[in-house]
Amino acid sequence: MAPDAAIRWPGEGKRVVVSLKDVALRAGVSVKTVSNVVNGYRHVTPATRQRVQRVIDELGYRPNLTARHLRKGRTGMIALALPELGNPYFAELADAVIAYASTLDYIVLLDHTGGRRDQEILFAQGFRARVIDGLILSPIELENEDLLARDSDAPLVLLGERQYDAPYDHIAIDNVAAARTAAAHLVEIGRRRVAFLGARHGYARQAAHQRLRGWREVMTENGRPTGDEFVAVTDGYTREDGARAMARLLDSGVRPDAVFCYNDLVAIGAMRTLTERGLRVPEDVAVVGFDDIEDGRYCTTTLTTVAPHKGAIARAATDALLERLAEGEGKAVEPRRVRPGFALVTRESTVGKP
Amino acid sequence: MAPDAAIRWPGEGKRVVVSLKDVALRAGVSVKTVSNVVNGYRHVTPATRQRVQRVIDELGYRPNLTARHLRKGRTGMIALALPELGNPYFAELADAVIAYASTLDYIVLLDHTGGRRDQEILFAQGFRARVIDGLILSPIELENEDLLARDSDAPLVLLGERQYDAPYDHIAIDNVAAARTAAAHLVEIGRRRVAFLGARHGYARQAAHQRLRGWREVMTENGRPTGDEFVAVTDGYTREDGARAMARLLDSGVRPDAVFCYNDLVAIGAMRTLTERGLRVPEDVAVVGFDDIEDGRYCTTTLTTVAPHKGAIARAATDALLERLAEGEGKAVEPRRVRPGFALVTRESTVGKP
DNA sequence: ATTCAGCTTTCCCACGTTGTAAAAATGTGG
């Protein structure tokens, strides 16, 4: 029974922080022996172990992780920097990474960059140096040169669709293939005028370009139009961006019978606009999204979407990072590209309600 | 220009970690002087400062935060433990806390408890002791006794609707009042049979009970039925829980003309079921949620909801925690209850589409 | 030249932990 078990007030009483030294003193052994007990070192007599353990419980000793980190040069923490947590895709992905990393006794420091280049550079450069052992970064605006200029010893794993020519592990699904699957599905169900929502200008390496390419390839192969009037550019990828883009598209006089959206949020926004304009989904316009966020499963018209395997992504990224950590300074292994799987999930927005 | 600016390969080269000592050696000054420069100590000659700074840049020195933490006894990190990040409400709240804390130079360690009691106890008990300076916890299952048994010196701030008789700061909106507002709105628009979705048995202190109470009070005051058949219990508060609860309610033969839901997710799930059953929102059934998550603004039928002031909550929680940190061990200030504001946001699910 | 005040720099140590190596205790066989 802890002597201060009756304490009812935080900060009340002398509430001293207990260190190994305190335990050692009270147990009549050396500091190192206590350390050995704490760490489950083999060569400790049961008698000693028991005595020390009793004092540990008595004083409520807890290892000071900061000191341990300093001593060991490792913190057991990795950072996960995502564009925004408000986007359910990233929130769900974060959940997956945290869960998986914790099974490997790693703590995940979660942060968001807002998709801003300066923030992304900050993280990549090793903000929080020595507090984290490594970083998983999902960049949006980060440029190749930023990566090449990187000067930090912490391993970095890149996540997401953006592509780089830099010596870092990269985890991303095959966006072109995924987009092709979605586009092919729309062709298959007989749609003739398929618009693309969520293009972005200027960034050739962006995921949006790859998805756009997949869409364009399939449309071309099937003799469907791919003119600019069928491509709506957006600033971001929020529901609002989707709603506005859809409105612009309709205002411009185009009458698509299907839209393939950069992601689910854009798709949800688009469906919102369609509803407001009196167009029915999927009868008048079929809609396909990307990401398989939970929202899409509960829209009034459930959303057909491309579902990246989030668990596989989380695992691949974490494994890659931890392997880099394990391999130490010596070896310089070829950076690897991992392409986790994906699947098309067909729901009401393309196949009609039951 | 850093000597290893040309490095293109992480781990390649000897990439030594630079410490104060290295800088001191090269600059021909003592370690402490370098430390003084790094920390902007006043009494350093411009000449010395410049020379040291040059070497710092040259070697690419970065302070080792772990060591600094050990020395200072503070890490500048606070933890934010939420039930789940998959729930947009928590994700949005996390965003707000992270943003606000960073303006105060605090780093937020984000984690999720899954709403499980053991996890919540773990966090409250000071998991990560000494890595974080304090903790903001949003408990679901945590019991009062768990808090009283807490034995950790790190300040703790409780977040969310659950109430406790324990000496900790608590930030939560007035749930009864908020629920009353929502319920009154439904009465006002002429609804007569208003169901409540998302009750929970067994936990009298839960937020669900308070919202249920607000609903019941208003209904009683207005002569509306409040029988058990109008109350649907759920296990959790996900979209799926909402969908199932709504289905059960309808299957039981009750024909409400409005539902007040524990939160937006439940409401979205409920609307999904209503749609599937051919009932129109709001014509046949009006729906009100709680939380004002972004999803609700983009549902096919946009969702009327109670909007807690997330920014105010984030600020209050962070401020409370940092004040506890600042006040040190000595003073034992009365725990404070902060009640951030809320607002009813009226959308299509109660007032009809334009 | 001497003294003293004030600015600048250095020295020493502690934060709490663990790796290393050496010391002490225990056990084994002769």
Add this chain to the structure above:
DNA sequence: CCACATTTTTACAACGTGGGAAAGCTGAAT
């Protein structure tokens, strides 16, 4: 009872930093 192997425990140092005080330096006043 001794020599020697093995197990258990301890002493010491070091991780990188910053607080505190002492030491060194400068320049002005005596």
